Amino acid sequence: MSAAKRAVQLVPSILSADFGCLERELAAAAAAGADRFQVDIMDGHFVPNISMGPMFVAATRRFTTLPIETHLMVSRPEQWVTSCAQAGANVIIVHAEATVHLHSLLASIRKAGAQPAVALNPDSPLALIEEALDQVALVLLMTVEPGFGGQAFISSVLPKIARLRQVLDARGLVCDIEVDGGIEPSTIAEARAAGANIFVAGSAVFGHPQGATAGVNTLRAALG
Ligand code: DX5
Numbered sequence: 407m408s409a410a411k412r413a414v415q416l417v418p419s420i421l422s423a424d425f426g427c428l429e430r431e432l433a434a435a436a437a438a439g440a441d442r443f444q445v446d447i448m449d450g451h452f453v454p455n456i457s458m459g460p461m462f463v464a465a466t467r468r469f470t471t472l473p474i475e476t477h478l479m480v481s482r483p484e485q486w487v488t489s490c491a492q493a494g495a496n497v498i499i500v501h502a503e504a505t506v507h508l509h510s511l512l513a514s515i516r517k518a519g520a521q522p523a524v525a526l527n528p529d530s531p532l533a534l535i536e537e538a539l540d541q542v543a544l545v546l547l548m549t550v551e552p553g554f555g556g557q558a559f560i561s562s563v564l565p566k567i568a569r570l571r572q573v574l575d576a577r578g579l580v581c582d583i584e585v586d587g588g589i590e591p592s593t594i595a596e597a598r599a600a601g602a603n604i605f606v607a608g609s610a611v612f613g614h615p616q617g618a619t620a621g622v623n624t625l626r627a628a629l630g
Contacts, residue, residue, distance in 0.1 A: 412582055414604070414605075415442065415582075415603065415604040415605070416439065416440050416441055416605055416607065416611075416622060416625055416626065417440070417441060417442050417444050417584070417586075417604060417606045417607070418432075418435045418440050418444070418606075418608065418611040418621075418622070419443075419444040419445075419477075419555065419606050419607065419611075419612075420432070420445055420446070420462070420466060420608075421444075421446040421457060421458075421555050421608045422555040422556070422609045422611070422613050423608075423612040423618075429468075429469040431618055432469045432470045433469070433470075434617060434619045435611055435618040435621070435622055436470055436472055437619065438619040438620075438621075438622035438623055439626060440622055441472065441473075442473040442474065442475055442496070442497075443466055443470060443472055443473075443474050443475070444474075444476075444606050445458065445463050445466055445475070445476045445495070447460070447462075447463075447477065447480060447486060447490070448479045448480065448552075449479070449481060449482075451480070451481045452480050452481045453552045455554055457479075459486075459489075460486065460489040460490050460492075460493040461493070463476055463490050463493035463495050464493040464494060467493060467494030473497065474495050475495065475497035475523070475544075476490040476495040476499065476520075477552075478490070478499060478500050478504070479501065479552045479553065480504065482504075483500040483504050483505060483511060484511055484514060487500075487511070487514050487515050487518050487520075488514075490518075490520070491518035491519050492518075495520050496520060496521060497521045497543065498515045498520045498521070498522060498523065499524065499525050500512070500523070501524070501525045501526070501527070501552075502524050502526055502530065502534040502535050503526070503527060503530055503534070508524065508535075509538065509541070512524070513541075521543045521544070522541060522543065523543060523545065523546060524538055524542050524544075524545055524546070525545075525546035525547075526545070526546070526547055526548065526566075527548050527551060528547075528548055528549065528550070528551060528560045528562070528563050532569060532570055532573065539573070539574065539577065539579055539581060540579055543581060543582065544582040544583075544584050544604065545570060545574075545581060545582070545583055546584045546585070546586055546606075547563055547567055547583065547584070547585055547586075548563070548585075548586055548587050549563045549585050549589070549593075549597065550587025551587075552587070555608040555609045556608070556609045557588055559587065559588030559589065559597075560587070563585070564597070565600075567585065567597065567600035567601045567602050568600045568601050570601065571583060571600070571601030582603055582604050583604065584605070584606060585597045585602040585604070585606065586606035589605045589606060589607040589610060590609075590610040590625070590628075591610070591624050591625060591627070591628035592628075594625055594628050594629055595628055595629065595630070598629060605625065607621070607625055610624070610625060611625070
């Protein structure tokens with residue numbers, strides 16, 4: 407199903423939220439029309455930052471009824487699948503670069519009761535995931551090097567987004583393309599035009615000077 411037909415979704419990343427008032431931040435983003443939330447789990451090894459663990463998935467679960475996707479930026483993703491699913495993750499995103507057993511890792515996510523998804527860093531080739539495209543509901547193409555919010559969008563990923571959309575459509579696969587990193591009003595439209603339909607945004611939402619409501623509304627407006 408082409409990008410034009412796949413529903414557009416906005417996914418605030420809680421990495422940029424004020425953890426001291428997480429419930430209020432999530433409520434504001436949800437009321438403004440966020441479709442789901444992303445919880446970024448980082449181990450300080452796969453990425454040069456340590457962020458949060460499955461407890462933040464559980465906290466987010468307590469504060470919202472929206473779907474939660476957990477982005478595992480960790481070297482041993484297989485260690486975290488069950489705890490994230492039990493904490494309430496609806497989608498679990500693992501990096502193809504973090505495993506040599508992608509097939510069984512994706513199967514373990516399904517077995518844990520969550521939807522499997524796979525991510526690629528900006529310079530990782532689509533060839534890493536071509537054999538797994540029929541096993542995932544979503545492919546996340548990172549538009550920054552993972553580890554931190556507030557980075558600049560890497561526009562050289564745009565052709566990769568377009569190529570992936572062509573591959574998915576040619577194979578008749580129903581699969582969302584999500585982008586994550588540097589998504590803001592000035593970049594979201596070109597990512598959409600390239601073929602993405604799900605947009606993760608941290609600083610553009612929770613770092614917006616007028617708050618999360620304005621952040622979500624501004625991104626929606628930029629999508630037209
Ligand atoms: C980065 C995370 C992203 C990040 C996005 O490693 O995976 O989800 O929170 O932040 P922004 O939208 O500020 O680039």
